[in-house]
Amino acid sequence: MDLGLNEEQEMLKKSAREFLSKECPKKLVRELDESDSGLSRELWKKMAELGWIGLPFPEKYGGNGGTLLDLIVLLDEMGYNIVPGPFFSTVVLAGFTLLQAGSEEQKQTYLTKICSGDMIMTFAITELDGTYLPESIETMAEAKGEQYILKGTKLFVPDANIADFLLVAARTGKSTNPADAISIFLVDAKSAGVKVTLLKTLGRDKLCEVVFENVKIPSKNLVGKLNGGWPVIRSILRKATVAKCAEMVGGAQASLDMAVSYAKERVQFGRPIGSFQAIQHYCANMVTDVDGSRFITYKAAWTESEGLPADMEVSMAKAWTSEAYKRVAVLAHQIFGAIGFTMDHDMHLYFRRAKAGELAYGDADFHREIVAAQLGL
């Protein structure tokens, strides 16, 4: 057994903490949160130069040849600092899909551009009901000569408003099992008939509605096998789920750190509020939640990263972390009192993300159901 990070991962963690606190201060986080795009081109370019965007991708596509676990270490820090922008969609959702299912030509064309920071991409999966089940995909792609005609509406698509290309999950036939007729397409966001509307959400995380009105897609933009999309999506969702957990662990850690240092400083009744047992117990509950989430997330990430069956581990991590981060953020708010209830304070940035993270890729109930199934129930 080895339950620690390796040397490179420790370095990555440390340099990410330093880089982000300098290059992505809360002032910028706030500006981006309040903007429509959520993107700082400057920061994006710097992250590409650091090799972060290509971190888990092979060197032949301009990547850094790292593992999923390496990426998890970075996402943990990104969650700690909060880094608005399309990193998650581009790297986790789109990058991994291309790597796993894309043709060599698609990888050469798109993945290299992603790694160099020249292309922003996302994956449009969910629709009106917002669930991650194959039957909820109703968007249709109909073959017509050398192209497909795409029709339908996607909801909660992250960063579609700034994406150059979208991966889209669409139905390409009829089947008794709804998972059997789903395919993935690469769609140029500038194609005629693509309409993107930014949704205003509690998390301010740039989720979009994307309407496809008879959008023409060249046949060569099919990613992976025709009707073979769902197994790919499942595998990508598993990675996205554990990746989201990592961000959430970082955010929970930051909430804890902020609250503990405030509890040491803030004086009421002539003593630091951290000297009241009520507050101490809150802090103790928070650290227990943070550590539990971190352990279970890293176990899941390692399992997935090693290519071992990870459905159970990943769902355990998401079911737990979804609720743990929320508990931590709520307690942190409680410790801050009124000052935390202001736009100018940082705490709500985390509280919002705890909710958005909980909802992304299945909430606690959804994942407990998977755990139950894995347990043979």
Add this chain to the structure above:
Amino acid sequence: MDFRFSEAEKRFRAEVEEFILQEIPPGYADKDLYWPGGYGAIGEFEVRDPAVEKIRKKMGERGWLTMAWPREYGGGGRSFVEQAIFFERLSYYDAPGMDVSTLISGPTILRFGSEELKKEWIPRIVRGDLKFWLAYSEPNAGSDLAAIQARATIDGDDLIVNGQKIWSSGAHVSDCGWMVARTDMAAPPYKGTTLFIVDNKSPGITIRPIVNIDGFHSFNEVFFDNVRVPKKNVVGDMNMGFYYLMVALDFERLVISMGGFRHRYEDLLNYARNTRRNGRLLSEDARVRARLSQLAIEIEIAYLLYYKTAWMMDNNLFPNIEASEIKLITTLLSRKLADAGMEIMGQQAQLWPGSPHAPLRGRFAVGYLDSISAVIGAGTSEIQRNILAQRGLGLKRR
């Protein structure tokens, strides 16, 4: 015992309901984003709406704003239970009408104020002419109000006030501050603090907005620079303000928009009854059913406590411990209701008001953020627990 409303109470309830449905400004309730228990999305803390003023005056004419006060002071001579019924219906329909002046300051003036003070202020409060804001908290005095540093010194017939208040909800749309300041720095705070009314128009007052996490300008910081306040505005005796404040805080904690809880809960119930997910109604999902029934139980307990406190007041029992209990229970419920609603509604729940796909106009999303304030404003949950344990159960401080 009899847990039912009497015939007279039922009639009154119907009368209130009819009034609200008739008088509530058109479209008001459709825009309202108030979250029960929260302090951050109260429309009346944000703007001064003439339509709201009008309905308040009409309530004033009926003696409803101060219905449980003695008739000699323009009160309605009604019971506290009737008042509770009134507020329950009011909050159920998102109707305006509640105000610091009628709920907190007025009752405190009646209890401790001089005849002169009563004569000057009570009739205007009864009519619904005035809006008050609470000037208690300061940057270094939140839970620990004894630590306030704002001070007032006597100068002839006036007090001269200097200092800063913060988290002052609605200060920018109010007429008067209901303020505590130190008047005897040599004495311990509970013997050197005075409670008084300060006119917002007095020279030397600067009000600066603070935007809350829902994005609303509901509260402020307020600076006092040599502000003159006539000494006749002092409530009760000089230097006794801390005691009056404790009573005023109890009045504040008894202000619960019970009907708001019920209404938002019913919204959620209807949503679950009418929304299909994964091929079946949410209301058929065992987890949803368990959460909804748990909420129903908690709301029932809150209602019982709500009427119990009113009933106690009618029977000359002052609900001091119960005030903390109901504050604690309902503000925790505020969060649970928001959280449960968000979880039941899933992804859509995160959509903000204005978004076409937002369920229930996005009220739960706003409430989800706002509910964080419920457990902090008017005395945090920890302070309520301390009161319950120490004052209520006699447990030692150390």
